[in-house]
Amino acid sequence: MEKVSKKDNFLKGIWKENPLFVTVLGTCPALATTKTIEAAIGMGVLFIIVLICSNVLVSLLRKLIPEEIRTPAYIVIIASFVTVVKMFTNAFLPELYSTLGVFISLIVVNCIVLGRAESYASNHGVFDSFLDALGMGIGYMIALLSISLIREVIGTGAITFGKIFTFLPALSLPILKGSGFDYSISIFATPVGAFIVFGLILATIAFIENRRKEKAEFKTRMLKNSSQAQMEDKK
């Protein structure tokens, strides 16, 4: 196995192996809970908690769980943490609970959590698994935030705080609207907008990656050409 530094292990989830934008896993909550920024933050935080807890526990138990019943065992571990998180949310943040609704329970079947448990935590140490989960969770949260930022700003024309996190002061920052004008496009707040925004973000990432690849190819070709030219000069 190749040795990966702790820093790379943490950072890979944020850009290089971003669970939502690169491997396109866990798309359901990414589309459903990104109507407002607050909902996306809430979902992201709950997701990070579940991912870290389950990854650490799976890593602790990795030598005890027999190979044959691995997947059911992991699912039960994840489902228990989701239940705990769900009860805490219901007790302390009822607005968040009612906004996210069934999607809190659906963290159980989020492919990312099970995927990390299967592919990483089941054969790595506790601290490594913790870092992996933290990186993946933050990467997922950044992805949710970027989708929700675009959707909320274009869909409602403003950024609103204090609706779901009631402990914050109510605050509304108008961006695309003001006295006498309103440039918001309400379709971005509907499911249609979710699909479009997600699709366009993926396309942008693919565009940047293609550009980078083309540049690298161009560079190697130039090097080859120049070395060939030198060879011919020598002849």
Add this chain to the structure above:
Amino acid sequence: MNYFISFLLAIVTGMLIDNVVLSRFYGICPFLGVSKRVQSSVGMGIAVTFVIVLATCVCWPLYTYILVPAGIPFMDTVAYILVIASLVQFVALIIKKYSPTLYRNLGIYLPLITTNCAVLGVVQGNTDQAMEFLPSLANAIGTSLGFLLVIFIFACVRNRLDAMNVPKALKGTPIALITAALMSLAFMGLMGIVG
């Protein structure tokens, strides 16, 4: 008769107006992953339909007659996911016995039904909203038929898309998502049917 009509209405609502994939966002992963070939997408849709309806039939009594009287309704998610996982195994065995070709085509996607949000989402949603048994069943049937319909249409569209000259950056998932957006827009137009 009245019961029958409301049952049918609930099915139509779940199928067309409040479509699982396009407006409730359940089951996007198989929607994007499987729907490249028409035949396997239909097979997947039927398998999911079967699992959702069966899971509702098992989980609703489980919740009402076992978890609630025992005083542990908060264990619902854990119980449901176990039921669903075993049902999926069961369905996989049946398909393997009666249609080996379909089994080979679906391949790795069969175990993935367990992690299809649509199944857990429908079952959990039914008990969260404290629905009666018949409305739950109608919701399950409507939802899964909606899934079948959308995954079939989408597979047909993607078959055509393969032959099209799509900009390089949009190839693959991005264009699929934008197609889904257009389909979602079309389904929004059906909202007026049941009022």
